[in-house]
Amino acid sequence: MEGRLGQNSVPPSTSFDKSKILDVKPLRSLVPVFPTSPQAPPFVCAPPFGPFPSGFSPFYPFSGSQTSSDYNGPSGTTPTGPFPAPIRSFRRPPPEFAGASNDETASSMEGLNEDGFSEGKKRALRGSSSSQKKTRRSRNTELSLSGFKGKGFDASALVGIGDLQREDGDRDIVNCVLMTFDALRRRLSQLEDAKESTTGIIKRADLKAGNILMSKGIRTNTRRRIGVVPGVEIGDIFFFRMELCVVGLHAQSMGGIDYMITRGDFEEEPVALSIVSSGGYDDDTDDSDILIYSGQGGNFNKKDMQVADQKLERGNLALERSLRRNNEVRVIRGLSYSPNSNVKVYVYDGLFRIQESWTERGKSGANIFKYKLVRVPGQPSAFALWKSVQRWKEGFPSRVGLVLPDLTSGAESIPVTLVNDVDDEKGPAYFSYFPTVKYSKSFSLTRPSYGCNCQNACSPGDLNCSCIRRNEGDFPYTGNGILVSRRPMVHECGPTCPCFPKCKNRVSQSGIKLHLEVFKTKDRGWALRSLDPIRAGTFICEYAGEVIDKLRVSETREEVQNDEYVFDTTRVYDSFKWNYEAGLVEGESSSDCYEDYAIQDPLIISAKNFGNVARFMNHSCSPNVFWQPTIYEQNDQSFVHIAFFALRHIPPMTELTYDYGIAQSAQAESKNPLNGKRKCLCGSLKCRGSFG
DNA sequence: GTAGATTCACAGTG
DNA sequence: CCACTGTGAATCTA
Numbered sequence: 221m222e223g224r225l226g227q228n229s230v231p232p233s234t235s236f237d238k239s240k241i242l243d244v245k246p247l248r249s250l251v252p253v254f255p256t257s258p259q260a261p262p263f264v265c266a267p268p269f270g271p272f273p274s275g276f277s278p279f280y281p282f283s284g285s286q287t288s289s290d291y292n293g294p295s296g297t298t299p300t301g302p303f304p305a306p307i308r309s310f311r312r313p314p315p316e317f318a319g320a321s322n323d324e325t326a327s328s329m330e331g332l333n334e335d336g337f338s339e340g341k342k343r344a345l346r347g348s349s350s351s352q353k354k355t356r357r358s359r360n361t362e363l364s365l366s367g368f369k370g371k372g373f374d375a376s377a378l379v380g381i382g383d384l385q386r387e388d389g390d391r392d393i394v395n396c397v398l399m400t401f402d403a404l405r406r407r408l409s410q411l412e413d414a415k416e417s418t419t420g421i422i423k424r425a426d427l428k429a430g431n432i433l434m435s436k437g438i439r440t441n442t443r444r445r446i447g448v449v450p451g452v453e454i455g456d457i458f459f460f461r462m463e464l465c466v467v468g469l470h471a472q473s474m475g476g477i478d479y480m481i482t483r484g485d486f487e488e489e490p491v492a493l494s495i496v497s498s499g500g501y502d503d504d505t506d507d508s509d510i511l512i513y514s515g516q517g518g519n520f521n522k523k524d525m526q527v528a529d530q531k532l533e534r535g536n537l538a539l540e541r542s543l544r545r546n547n548e549v550r551v552i553r554g555l556s557y558s559p560n561s562n563v564k565v566y567v568y569d570g571l572f573r574i575q576e577s578w579t580e581r582g583k584s585g586a587n588i589f590k591y592k593l594v595r596v597p598g599q600p601s602a603f604a605l606w607k608s609v610q611r612w613k614e615g616f617p618s619r620v621g622l623v624l625p626d627l628t629s630g631a632e633s634i635p636v637t638l639v640n641d642v643d644d645e646k647g648p649a650y651f652s653y654f655p656t657v658k659y660s661k662s663f664s665l666t667r668p669s670y671g672c673n674c675q676n677a678c679s680p681g682d683l684n685c686s687c688i689r690r691n692e693g694d695f696p697y698t699g700n701g702i703l704v705s706r707r708p709m710v711h712e713c714g715p716t717c718p719c720f721p722k723c724k725n726r727v728s729q730s731g732i733k734l735h736l737e738v739f740k741t742k743d744r745g746w747a748l749r750s751l752d753p754i755r756a757g758t759f760i761c762e763y764a765g766e767v768i769d770k771l772r773v774s775e776t777r778e779e780v781q782n783d784e785y786v787f788d789t790t791r792v793y794d795s796f797k798w799n800y801e802a803g804l805v806e807g808e809s810s811s812d813c814y815e816d817y818a819i820q821d822p823l824i825i826s827a828k829n830f831g832n833v834a835r836f837m838n839h840s841c842s843p844n845v846f847w848q849p850t851i852y853e854q855n856d857q858s859f860v861h862i863a864f865f866a867l868r869h870i871p872p873m874t875e876l877t878y879d880y881g882i883a884q885s886a887q888a889e890s891k892n893p894l895n896g897k898r899k900c901l902c903g904s905l906k907c908r909g910s911f912g
Numbered sequence: 913g914t915a916g917a918t919t920c921a922c923a924g925t926g
Numbered sequence: 927c928c929a930c931t932g933t934g935a936a937t938c939t940a
Contacts, residue, residue: 423921424934431923461933465924473923475931481926490926498932516931534926534930562915564934699935 375436378801389440394451394467397433397440398458399868400801401466402756405429406704407800413699414681430462430473432804441468444480446493447548447571455602457753457871458552458566461496469568470494470552477516477535479542490538492574494550495593496566508595508604511551511572515539515589518582529587530579536589543574548596553603557610557753565753567606567871570599602871609751609872612637613735621739628653628832632732636833637751640740648738648746651785654830655731658766659859671717671853678713678725687713687725701727702757703865705799706848708820710863714853727759728850728863734760736876738836744901747875748836754870760845763787763834763862765827785827785835787862789849791881798846798867823849823860834864839911840877842904844870847878877902880911 376386379400385393408425422428433439441449449469464470470493472478478494495513515536518528530536542549548571556564572593582588595601612619621641628636631653638647672678672687680695682688688695690711697703701724703710713725721730735751754760765787802808827835837845850863864878882897897910 423936424923426934427922434924462923471924472931473925474933475925477931478925519932562935 375803376438378436378803379438381438381440386437386440387443389449389451389468391451391453393440395868397438397466398463399756399798400438400804401429401433401460401463402868403705403798403800404432404804405460406698406702406757407805409698410680410694410704411805413695426460426462427473430460430465433466436804438804439466439468443468444471444493446491447550449550452568454568454570454600455605455871456568457869458568459563459755459869461566464496464552464566469550470496472496475516475535477538479535479538489541490534491545491547492535492538492542492549494552495539496552496554498554498564508601508607510595511553511593513539513591513593515591518586518588527582527584527586530589532589539574539589539591540577543577543591546573548573549593551593551595553606555606567602569595569602571596605873613751623647627738628655631655632832634732634735636732637735637737638739639737642740642742645740648836651828651835652830653832654764655832656762656764657825657859657861658764658830660767660769668857671714672719674713674717674719674723676720677723678717678719680724687711687717695725697724697727698757699724701759702755703727703759703848704757706846708849709860710848710850712850712852714858716853716856726852728762728861729852732761732833734758736761736833738833741875744838746836747838748833749873749875750870751872753872754866756866756868758866760864760866760876761832761834762850762864763825763827763847764830764832765825765835766830768824768826783826783828785831787825787827787834787847788823788881788883789862790822790824791883793879793881796846821860823862825862837864838875838877838902839880839900840902840904841879841900841907841911842902843878844868844874845876845878883912 376382379396381393381396389397405425405428408422408428412422412425440451445468449467452467452469458464458469461470461473465473470478476496476498477492479490479492481488482491497511497513515530516534517536518530532540539549551569551572553567553569554564555567556562572595575592575594577589577591579587580590615625619639621639622637623640623646624638626635627638632655640646670686672685674682674685674687678685678687678695680688683693691707694704696705696707696710696712710728712727712729713719713723714729717723719725734754737749737751738746739749741747750760765785844867845864846867847862847864850861851858852861864876870876898912900907900909900911
């Protein structure tokens with residue numbers, strides 16, 4: 221805990237003058253906060269999605285009542301009044317796209333909880349047989365809907381997707397489809413990891429998962445459209461091309477240009493809908509509102525690296541036509557980010573228009589089409605935010621509001637920045653940074669320890685490994701350290717296991733890997749966010765603090781109740797679905813897909829005096845993080861830790877939140893409903909109003 | 913040890 | 927049913 225700030229003029233957190241620091245209690249709730257920076261003025265919210273002038277409606281080539289004249293200029297999306305807004309605060313447009321079906325769309329959403337998963341699946345709208353068109357079955361795509369086979373059951377009913385939602389999505393449906401995709405992908409990846417390397421069957425769990433969802437109708441926004449895709453917001457991130465397909469943002473699984481044939485005045489012609497800029501070319505410009513995009517084609521015969529002139533056909537022709545028509549084109553930027561530069565993330569960057577096109581002679585001498593795209597005014601720029609964050613991570617000197625470069629004073633292997641660009645407060649109330657959980661000596665919540673016998677690293681599928689056996693035979697993490705499923709307990713290897721410290725079954729004990737940041741909010745005290753994009757299932761941090769002996773809980777009840785920095789497994793938590801749908805995996809029934817997380821031993825941790833970044837995570841009724849008990853042996857005993865994992869993909873700079881649950885005492889004392897509770901400011905549509 | 917190159921098995925749409 | 931579009935992960939190479 222010694223300050224390592226040395227030459228820095230900023231004092232280490234341990235030497236804060238308490239008297240100068242207000243005792244700020246985090247109000248603990250969430251509204252995403254968008255940073256202001258000198259480089260980028262506050263975003264102007266001119267929502268790509270309205271409010272639309274009355275009479276405005278999106279252009280559909282196949283609907284007779286619309287004409288392309290609606291798109292004759294930026295006026296259709298002119299902001300009605302600029303105001304600073306968090307980048308992710310955009311709300312979907314009123315579902316006027318679906319015509320007069322608003323009511324039905326809304327009512328069918330009631331069964332969805334904040335994760336977009338249906339709790340009452342039975343009442344899901346029954347799909348017609350449209351999705352039952354004969355699906356190609358590659359030899360590897362053989363799968364059975366166990367339990368549903370032959371009953372005429374629409375698989376998409378598993379996740380509550382009706383016909384309407386399949387054609388036109390919204391935020392909840394998009395989330396639901398993405399969560400289903402990733403849960404299935406993780407499971408397939410886990411199954412693949414567990415196989416002998418020579419008999420591998422699923423080399424590409426992402427493609428397989430996408431294929432299953434597409435063929436089962438678990439997808440949305442199948443209606444091809446120009447412009448906004450309902451439910452997808454600027455700044456949303458994706459980690460697989462198939463994710464773009466299943467939410468209808470970009471229908472090509474590989475191709476960079478998505479287009480559709482539309483009926484022009486006299487003849488059919490292609491119109492570009494969306495492009496994925498994968499960064500392979502020197503598309504980069506300093507101005508994040510401009511993108512230079514290269515056409516497709518011209519590389520045949522990859523082996524010899526032979527190239528040919530690109531032709532004005534397919535995607536290139538569509539872009540050319542879209543230049544003339546001046547229609548909006550969705551732009552998805554494929555970016556690779558340090559330090560994991562082999563992982564690519566796709567960022568939805570909003571609507572652009574093609575301003576000009578030309579041909580260029582490429583390095584190899586062949587002609588390449590080039591298109592200049594310009595951002596439709598009034599939209600936030602996800603890419604500009606991305607570039608700012610990159611500069612901050614490189615230690616860009618003049619970041620506004622930077623209070624401390626490392627709040628942990630070196631206690632974590634990666635610095636945690638402390639930022640306040642809201643007011644003058646110099647930091648949160650005093651506490652000692654401690655990276656893990658502290659059990660008191662005489663603590664009873666322990667078990668005798670026993671590790672595995674694996675040399676080197678424990679390998680998935682090895683049932684000789686006792687650590688894996690304790691996880692019901694499943695290796696809890698995928699090869700790149702992503703949690704596969706929630707479960708009552710994750711058993712990790714511990715210090716006495718002979719396997720390497722790099723063993724993949726040590727994810728939650730290896731400390732923080734993300735560049736996290738504690739920041740001041742306008743109305744909810746201090747909060748936590750990440751500068752790095754986060755994949756669903758990524759370990760974020762554990763809840764560090766002092767464990768309160770359960771035998772002493774009653775005598776310290778008062779104390780615990782007034783402690784705002786407390787984590788308590790005995791609270792009442794809303795259940796939610798995160799694991800894969802067993803019905804989508806060959807040979808698995810719903811009992812294989814347990815989602816039980818009742819914890820055996822109650823655990824209460826106070827981070828009031830000792831804690832880590834987790835103590836700054838606020839509550840939300842629509843959280844993006846969840847907790848998962850993990851256990852590993854330590855000094856001949858094993859202790860339960862609370863590990864936090866990303867519930868879904870989380871874009872950079874988005875506040876991290878989890879569900880605090882409701883204290884049982886607060887529930888019982890119903891005389892005063894706000895007793896022990898605090899007003900919730902999470903701003904979610906599904907906000908319960910209070911928490912704690 | 914790390915960054916770049918190579919290899920391999922693939923899915924959706926026109 | 928073919929043509930067309932690269933992708934993501936693992937492995938090899940410099």
